[in-house]
Amino acid sequence: MQRSERQKVIIRAVDSGRRTIDELAELTGVSPISIRRDLAELAEQGAVQRIRGGAAPVVSRGSEYPFGLRTSEDTEVKRTLARHAASLIQPGDAVLIDNGTTALAVARELAGLGITALALSLHAAAALAAKPGNEVVVPGGTVGHDDLSFTDAGAADAVRAMRFDIAIIGACAADPDTGLTVATWGDAQVKKAALASSRHVVLVATADKFGRTAAHRFGTLDDVDTIITTSDAPPALVHDARAAGIELVLLDPAQAS
Structure with a gap:
């Protein structure tokens, strides 16, 4: 799974509720280290909210996916x-x-x-x-x-x-x-x-x-x-x-x- 596609999977998963790093790693088939990197990037873009041990949905992103x-x-x-x-x-x-x-x-x-x-x-x-x-x-x-x-x-x-x-x-x-x-x-x-x-x-x-x-x-x-x-x-x-x-x-x- 390419990084851009993986990050879209993460956004969709988090939109429905809080997800742990381990849950997202299992969902995407990559390591927890890669998930942490993805979450840091997506949080900076405003696509997800970082929480301890995982991510939560943001209140409003305004568009389906970040511009990048x-x-x-x-x-x-x-x-x-x-x-x-x-x-x-x-x-x-x-x-x-x-x-x-x-x-x-x-x-x-x-x-x-x-x-x-x-x-x-x-x-x-x-x-x-x-x-x-x-x-x-x-x-x-x-x-x-x-x-x-x-x-x-x-x-x-x-x-x-x-x-x-x-x-x-x-x-x-x-x-x-x-x-x-x-x-x-x-x-x-x-x-x-x-x-x-x-x-x-x-x-x-x-x-x-x-x-x-x-x-x-x-x-x-x-x-x-x-x-x-x-x-x-x-x-x-x-x-x-x-x-x-x-x-x-x-x-x-x-x-x-």
């Missing part, structure tokens, strides 16, 4: 999705780049293109500014400690003050019946403002997001013009997107291997 773990998931698939999304953007466009790891992959593809970009995380801003050519704007306000995102009321106001040719949007979850949802209220308000301020909205997401729901809804599939995902997306998504007239781009996940 999410960046290690499906990296090649996200890069494939990002390349297609970036191909829709032309020099001179005004572009909104959402927070999240998939949007970050798109930001990396757009470095130096010659666009005006509002980045909803410091990670995306740094990627967009990695090469000369782009005008990169950040909304200001407080920065999330884990994913370095902007999700407060000031960020929503900054989004409303601009108009975008295209918005690259992510979501914690995008179940066709529930709609587009995220883990925190503030993030939902910023994304809702992005939908209203953009001429063309592109949802870029791995296929697993379309079988999930989160607490705060910011839109529906009808608010999206283009969905870029992989061909193993749920049939319900394919049906509903096509029925709504949404441009659906299904990429072969094997191409990312």
Whole structure:
């Protein structure tokens, strides 16, 4: 079991109640020393609470997994999705780049293109500014400690003050019946403002997001013009997107291997 996968197993186990180091070692098949190292790292990221002899759930993490773990998931698939999304953007466009790891992959593809970009995380801003050519704007306000995102009321106001040719949007979850949802209220308000301020909205997401729901809804599939995902997306998504007239781009996940 890879370290990132093991740490996700630990988070899921601890979410249901306190777990001892020995219990987690037995669950993951690694030594107690490795578990202690994992718990120290996860506690620093705010994913679990260290207690004597084990770990306990935190009151609220705000997102399913820490940003560092999410960046290690499906990296090649996200890069494939990002390349297609970036191909829709032309020099001179005004572009909104959402927070999240998939949007970050798109930001990396757009470095130096010659666009005006509002980045909803410091990670995306740094990627967009990695090469000369782009005008990169950040909304200001407080920065999330884990994913370095902007999700407060000031960020929503900054989004409303601009108009975008295209918005690259992510979501914690995008179940066709529930709609587009995220883990925190503030993030939902910023994304809702992005939908209203953009001429063309592109949802870029791995296929697993379309079988999930989160607490705060910011839109529906009808608010999206283009969905870029992989061909193993749920049939319900394919049906509903096509029925709504949404441009659906299904990429072969094997191409990312």
